Amino acid sequence: MLLADDSRYIHGHATRSTVMATNTLGGLKALLQELKLDEIPEFPSADILHHPTDIFHVYLADAVQKILGCDPKKAYDAIQPANSSINGDLAIVLPRLKVPDGPGPEKLGEDLLAKFPYPHPLFSLPWKDGIHIRVFWSLKALPRIIVPFILDRGSHYGCSIDGASQVVPPEAAAETAPEAPPSTPIAAVDPPKHLSLAEGGDTYQKTVVVEFSSPNLGPDFRADHLRSTVLGAFVANIYDAMGWNVVRISYLGDWGMHIGLLGIGWSRWGSLDTLNDHPEPLRYLHDLYARMDEEMKPVMEAKKKAREKGDTASDGGADEEGLIAERDATFKKLEDGDDEAVELWERLHKISVDYYKLQSSRLDIMFDDFKGESQVCLGAKFIQTTEESFKAKNLSEKAEDGSWVLDFGKHDAARLRVATVRGKHGTSTYFLRDVAAVLVRLADYRFDKMIYVVGEQDEHFRQVFKAVELLGHAKLAASLQHLTFRRNPTKWGEQRLLGDILDECIRWSHRGTDDPSLLPPLLRDMSASSLSRVAINSLKLSELNTKNKSPSTGLDAEKLMSSEGETGLGLEVLYRRLENCIVTLQEDATVATGGSGDRWPEPEFLSLADSPWIDLIRRLAQFPEIMATAYKTLEPQGLVEYLFEVLDDVKYCLDETSEGLAGIEGEGEMVAAKRHARLMLFRAALQVVKNAMGVLNIR
Numbered sequence: 001m002l003l004a005d006d007s008r009y010i011h012g013h014a015t016r017s018t019v020m021a022t023n024t025l026g027g028l029k030a031l032l033q034e035l036k037l038d039e040i041p042e043f044p045s046a047d048i049l050h051h052p053t054d055i056f057h058v059y060l061a062d063a064v065q066k067i068l069g070c071d072p073k074k075a076y077d078a079i080q081p082a083n084s085s086i087n088g089d090l091a092i093v094l095p096r097l098k099v100p101d102g103p104g105p106e107k108l109g110e111d112l113l114a115k116f117p118y119p120h121p122l123f124s125l126p127w128k129d130g131i132h133i134r135v136f137w138s139l140k141a142l143p144r145i146i147v148p149f150i151l152d153r154g155s156h157y158g159c160s161i162d163g164a165s166q167v168v169p170p171e172a173a174a175e176t177a178p179e180a181p182p183s184t185p186i187a188a189v190d191p192p193k194h195l196s197l198a199e200g201g202d203t204y205q206k207t208v209v210v211e212f213s214s215p216n217l218g219p220d221f222r223a224d225h226l227r228s229t230v231l232g233a234f235v236a237n238i239y240d241a242m243g244w245n246v247v248r249i250s251y252l253g254d255w256g257m258h259i260g261l262l263g264i265g266w267s268r269w270g271s272l273d274t275l276n277d278h279p280e281p282l283r284y285l286h287d288l289y290a291r292m293d294e295e296m297k298p299v300m301e302a303k304k305k306a307r308e309k310g311d312t313a314s315d316g317g318a319d320e321e322g323l324i325a326e327r328d329a330t331f332k333k334l335e336d337g338d339d340e341a342v343e344l345w346e347r348l349h350k351i352s353v354d355y356y357k358l359q360s361s362r363l364d365i366m367f368d369d370f371k372g373e374s375q376v377c378l379g380a381k382f383i384q385t386t387e388e389s390f391k392a393k394n395l396s397e398k399a400e401d402g403s404w405v406l407d408f409g410k411h412d413a414a415r416l417r418v419a420t421v422r423g424k425h426g427t428s429t430y431f432l433r434d435v436a437a438v439l440v441r442l443a444d445y446r447f448d449k450m451i452y453v454v455g456e457q458d459e460h461f462r463q464v465f466k467a468v469e470l471l472g473h474a475k476l477a478a479s480l481q482h483l484t485f486r487r488n489p490t491k492w493g494e495q496r497l498l499g500d501i502l503d504e505c506i507r508w509s510h511r512g513t514d515d516p517s518l519l520p521p522l523l524r525d526m527s528a529s530s531l532s533r534v535a536i537n538s539l540k541l542s543e544l545n546t547k548n549k550s551p552s553t554g555l556d557a558e559k560l561m562s563s564e565g566e567t568g569l570g571l572e573v574l575y576r577r578l579e580n581c582i583v584t585l586q587e588d589a590t591v592a593t594g595g596s597g598d599r600w601p602e603p604e605f606l607s608l609a610d611s612p613w614i615d616l617i618r619r620l621a622q623f624p625e626i627m628a629t630a631y632k633t634l635e636p637q638g639l640v641e642y643l644f645e646v647l648d649d650v651k652y653c654l655d656e657t658s659e660g661l662a663g664i665e666g667e668g669e670m671v672a673a674k675r676h677a678r679l680m681l682f683r684a685a686l687q688v689v690k691n692a693m694g695v696l697n698i699r
Contacts, residue, residue: 021152025049031148035121035141043076050160051624052149053081056137059122060090067115068108070097081625088126088134089618095131105131137618139609143677146621147605150684158627158691163206163243207245209445210236212453213360213367216253217352218262218289221498223488224455229498230543231485232453233365233697234636241695242631247445248365250356251437252372254349256430258289260331264323265292266344267330275347282355285348286496299323328425335377335427342378349374359498363536364699376436383428386436387421389471396421406431408463411470419463434464435471442476449479451634455487483634485548502536508560509535520563520573535560537568537698544636544696566644571698574647577654578686585657585679601669603677612652613678616685619649623688627695636696643692650685653678 021027028048029040032055041062046054057079065075078096082088092112094105103111109128118125126135150157212232215225232248240246265288278284299322334341353370360367376382387404390396395411396404402424408416419431441447452461461482469477509531516524519531526534538560545566563569608614619642626642657678693699 022149023049023152023156027152028055031145035144037121043072045073045076047160051628052146052621053625055145056090056122059120060092060135063117063120064092064097064112067112068097070099074099082134085618087129087132089137090135091129092126092133092135093131094133109133139614140606142614142621143605143608143617143681146617147603147608147677147680147684150620150687151680154687155691155694157687158623158695159241159243160624160628160631161243162631163208163239163245164203205243205245206448207247207445208239209247209249209441209447209450210239210453211249211251211451212236213356213365214251214253214454215352215356215498216258217348217372218258218285219253219293220286220496221501224485226498226501227485227488227543228453228455229360229363229365230540230697231483231548231636233363234544234695235451235453235483235634237695237697238627238631238634241627244449247369247447248367249369249371249441250360250367252349252352252356252370252374254345254352255334255373255377255428255433257327257331257427259334259345260327260329261292261296262289262348263330263334263341263344264326265289268292275351281351283497285351290496296323296327325425328423328427332425332427345374356498359502362499362502363540364697373430373433373437376433376440377428382436382440383432386439386471387432390421390467393471395467395470399424406463406467406470408466411466413466416459416463416466419467431460431463431467434460435467438464438468438476438480447479449481451481451483453483453485455485458482458484483548486551488551501539505535505539505560506532508558512561518561520569522573522576523569526572533699534568534572537571538562539568540696540698541566541568541571541640545640547637548635566640568698571644571647571693574651575686575689578650578682578689581654581657582679582682582686585675585682600676601673603680604670604673605677607674607677608681612649612656613681616646616649616653616681619646620684620688623691630695639692639696643689643696646685646688646692650682650689653682653685 022031025040032040037059040048040055041058043058043061046058048054048058057076061072061076061079064070064078065072068075074097078093080091080093082091094108097108098105112133113126113128116126120138122138122141124136124138126133128134153159210232212235213225213229215221236246236248262285266285269291270288275281275284303324330341334345349372357367357370376386387396390404390406396406399405403420404422406419406421408414408418420429421432423429438450441450454461461480461484465477465480465482468480510528512519512523512526512531513528519526542559559565559567561569563573608617622642626639630636630639
């Protein structure tokens, strides 16, 4: 139904033959010259090829600088977006323009108003409002700039080139600390098409590693694992949009004490024949673990109570022959490389990886790496090297119970307390494995930044980052980031694995195929697979539309198939209406030109200068700033809200668009020109919706 991305051509007929594409500086200059504008003013902070609102910003700053004779940077920095649509589009903050011994804000405002070059191609007449000079964009210029700007960039509108960096000059390379992660040459990877790199320049594409999802082998797939999966996909996508080379890792919890517990369950009740014949092998392993976990709960509760009473030497009734000791000994056999234990672990690990690859694909996520914690332990090379470094730098010490610990209080970080490097039974710890994993990934991916999308565990990651720094890798430690979020205190109910959660979504979506009257009329012809996709989209939106500091609402099955609010079904209704309108407009425009195949008339952008059209255009112009904010904060909620605000504006425009050629004044070519302008605006809106959905991983 959709046309090719190159929106300058519709049905093979040129639509803007007189204007070069605006995604080059030359093409942008040509467009602005048509609006009778001088050469584009240069301001270092502006990014006019990616942010269309910066075009207005630089011309206003240039006017301010010329009128007042102030520093260009001060003029640029004094301008900010208006805080409300009734307050204009841009505001000049007068106190920011004040210079020592110069006139005050009142006089500066008077001079600006008196000398402002009006009429101006880009601005209406400004007015004073307290300490601000406010100005609206020209309603004539705004559609003429924004709509082609979006269509020329297509799927790259809203993207940037933050992920591109210059090569360190040879003379400076010697001053670079050896632990600083080098960048990946662009020649070695497939660069994003939107990277506009200087010709002949040695420019590198920075690499970011994003660790997310990371379920454990054996235990339930918890609510925070789903949140991490959905949020992590967004983080990876936003970095990809900003020009980074992204490595997506699901760091499976395939090593540790819970593996020892699973090993006991296998020794008691496991059967290779049953495992091989089972339709869901991972569920079989999960059930074995669940039985052992129930048996372990009273033991761990007794141990907790003993510690609360100050009995640190007691395992609360679990002596050296008890379940805790058996778990630890089982895991120790694996760490020591026992052939039978390793062979069994490899079988269980493959089952887990195969399962989560399949289920992740149902969420439209493809990971680059599923290695998990075991990657630093098998063969013990990286673990040993890291542990030896702790000892060589006098960071770790032996505790009374035989374990090895790192006391951060002895290294000017008392708030981080004590981390266990190796347990009293000689097994590695989560802390030690995570520190080693940093060094392994640096060797594997030569990353510039690594982000852990993990619920809570704040102290753990602060300990890991500080340990990396104490090992002598200060710059490497500075490149590590923990993106945390609140865990959901509720349970999933009967859903124990990721596939269970997705299956529950699909089960609810099938109510629409069983009874189409439950669906909006526009969607009653949807297939079962399409409705399943919509339900999973609703699940993702529910997680993405929650601030990171707030817990998710969990699986709200009733909301999955609601068309009210910010849901997958509501999104689908407006998306399909927009697509259908584009097709109708194309057919109508062909009728208006007699279907002769002649070149279409130039779009009459002035017909878009009134509401609701101009409101939609203003909204679309904000997209790069919305993306930049999401990139900076790694909060997806703002982007979700923006997506539905765009769709709300689209709805008002769709409601104004009558069927056929009715509702547009004029006749013949003028009607076609106006209809052409609407068509281009709707295509631009659809492009922004698709771009936002892509970053949010909504299909």
